[in-house]
Amino acid sequence: MKRNILIIPGDGIGQEVTTWGKQVLESIAQKYNHEFVFDEAIMGHTAIEATGDPLPNETLEKAKASDAILFGAIGHAKYDNDPSAKVRPEQGLLKIRKELGLYANLRPILLFDELLDASSLKPEVLRGTDILFFRELTGDVYFGEKKRNEDNTFASDLMNYHRYEVERIARKAYEAARTRSKKLCSVDKANVLETSRLWREVVQEIAAEYPDVETEHMFIDNAAMQLVKNPKKFDVVLTANLFGDILTDEASQIAGSMGMLASASIGDGTGFFEPIHGSAHDIAGQNKANPLASILSVALMLDIAFGLQDEAKAVTSAVADTLKAGWRTGDIANSSTPQDKILGTNEMGQKVLE
Amino acid sequence: MKRNILIIPGDGIGQEVTTWGKQVLESIAQKYNHEFVFDEAIMGHTAIEATGDPLPNETLEKAKASDAILFGAIGHAKYDNDPSAKVRPEQGLLKIRKELGLYANLRPILLFDELLDASSLKPEVLRGTDILFFRELTGDVYFGEKKRNEDNTFASDLMNYHRYEVERIARKAYEAARTRSKKLCSVDKANVLETSRLWREVVQEIAAEYPDVETEHMFIDNAAMQLVKNPKKFDVVLTANLFGDILTDEASQIAGSMGMLASASIGDGTGFFEPIHGSAHDIAGQNKANPLASILSVALMLDIAFGLQDEAKAVTSAVADTLKAGWRTGDIANSSTPQDKILGTNEMGQKVLE
Ligand SMILES: CC(C)[C@H](C(=O)O)[C@@H](O)C(=O)O
C-alpha cells in the first residue's frame, strides 16, 4: 500500500513526539511492505514565527493533498498570558479542523494494566474501564461568532449547533457503539442550554434508528462527576465540542497520563491524528515528553485511515510490551518505579521500535 | 439574634434533606439563644405542579423579605427527557439567582479525614486537599439569549460576560484568598473563547490590586484534569458559571460524595444556601438521601449570612463527630463499613443533632 503522510510537528514537545510517531510508521512500512511517503509542514506558534500565519496556505494545501496527517501539539504561553493577542497558535488548529471537515474526534481511553498504579484513581475503580469518546469538533462555541465591544466592557461567543452537525456525529458514535458493548451515553446540559436541547432531541431521533443500542442522556456536571466516581459505567460517550474537550482531558487521568492518549479526527476527507496532550513548553526540548500518545496516534491512523488492522495492533502491542517490560517515562512512573526504568523520550521511542 | 429564614425544599430529596437542615437550625437557636423564624415556599417541579410557574411570585417576595434562604434541590426527569418542554423546574432556580443578584457561588471542598476512603481517588492524592470554589452565578451562557429557529434545524445560546460581572466576583475571590493560603487559580478557555479572554484580562487587572496573592491562570480542560491528578495544588479557584458547574461536581468526588457538599450563593441581598447535589428522584422519599450537605449548608448560612462563627463551627464539628463515630449514609459508606453503621436520612440527621 502506498500512502502520503503529512507530519505537522507544531509547537513545544510536538517535534520530539512526532519524530517517534514517524519512526514507528517507517518501521511498519518496512516490516509490512508498505510505501509511506512523508512530507512535513508548519502550524501554530512555529508557523506564526516563520510566516505570521498560524496555518499557512502551503500547510493547508499539503494537508488536503495527503492521505493522513500526524500532528504533534499546539500552543505557547506567550499568547495565553496576552488576552488581547489577535493572532494565536490555536487558530491554526481550529482552522485546519474546519477546513478539512474533521467533525468527529475519537478519543479512546485505553487502559494498560501496567499503568493501573500510575493513576490518582484507585485501581479497583479503574480496572476494566474502556471508553470511546466521540467529541464533535467543528461546531459549538468554538466556532460561533465572537464579539468584543470597543471599550472592552463586554465579550461574547455564540454557542450553537445545526441539526445536521449533531446527526452526523451521532451516527458515527452509534455505529461504533454497535461494534462495542452497545451502550451510548450522550452528554449535554439540556436543563439549561437550548443548544443542548436540540442536541438531545436529535440524539433521541438517531437513537430510534439504533434500537439495539442502549442510550443514556447525562448532564455534563453529572458526567464530570461520574467519570471520576465510576468510569467503568461508560462505554461510547457522545458529546459536543466544549464538553468533549473538558471530559476527555479529565478522562486522561484514567489512563494514568495525558501522555498516553491518542485521538483521531475524521470527517469528509483526510484524517488527522494527534495526541490529546498539549505543547508542554515547560519540558520541550528536554527529552522528557512521553512519545507513546504520538505512537498510539499512529496506531489509530493505521487502523482508521488505512484500514490496516494488523499493523495497528502491532503498534499497540509494542507499546503494551514496552510497558510490561517496566519501561516508563516520568509522567507514568510512580514512587515504586526503579530509577533505571525511567526513560527519556528518545529511549522510550527506541524501546517501542525494538 | 433574630433572623427570618425561608426554607425552599424544592424537588425530589430536597424535602427530606432541608427538614434536617431546619432541625439543626432550631437546635442552634435554642442552644445559643437566637430566634430563628421560619417560613416555607415552593419552587421547581413542585411549584409547576401547584401553580404552573417554577418560581411563583409569592416565593420570590418571601425570598427577598427573608434574611437567608435554605434551599433543597431542583429538577425532575420528566422535563429532562422532553427537550421541547417550555416550562422547566431549573428556570425557577436560575431566576431566583438572577433576581436576588446571587452572583457569587462559594463551594468549599471540605475533606473529612474519615471519608478519605469513600472517594474513588487514592487517599494519598486527597489528603490535605482544601479548595474553595468561587463560581460566577448570574452570567455566562446560562443567561445569554437563547434561540431556536422555527424548523428546529438550529439552536444557540449566547455565552457572554460584562466586565463588572467578572470584577465583582474576582474581588470576592481575592478577598477570600487573602484569608487563606494566598493562592488563586482562575480557570477559563482563553485560547479559544473571547469571553474567556475578557475574563482573563479583568482577573489580571484585579490581581494587580492583590499583589500578596499568587495568581495562576489555567485552561478548563487542564483544570478538569489537574483536579483529579493533584487536587492539593488548588486553593481558591475562580471561574465562570458553566465551568464552575462542571468543576465543582467533579470536585465532589474529592469529598467522597455529592452528598457532602454545601454551597453559599451571595451577592447584593439575601444569601441562598444549598447542597450542590440534585433532586435525585430515584431515591426520593426512601429515607436514603444524605442530609449532611444540607446541614453543612446551614453551617455556611450561620457563618456567612449571620456572622455566627461559633455556631457554624458547632455544626461542622457535629458532622465531623458523627463521621468519626463511624456513622454513614449509603453514598459515603464503602465495602468495609459495617452494615449496622449505615443509616437512613432521618437516623443520620438525628445523630448529628445529638
Ligand atoms: C488547543 C485547543 C484549542 C484544543 C481544543 O480545545 O480543542 C485542545 O485542548 C484539544 O483538545 O485539542
Ligand SMILES: CC(C)[C@H](C(=O)O)[C@@H](O)C(=O)O
Ligand atoms: C440545576 C442546574 C440548573 C444547576 C446549575 O447548572 O447551575 C445545578 O447543576 C447547580 O450546580 O446548581
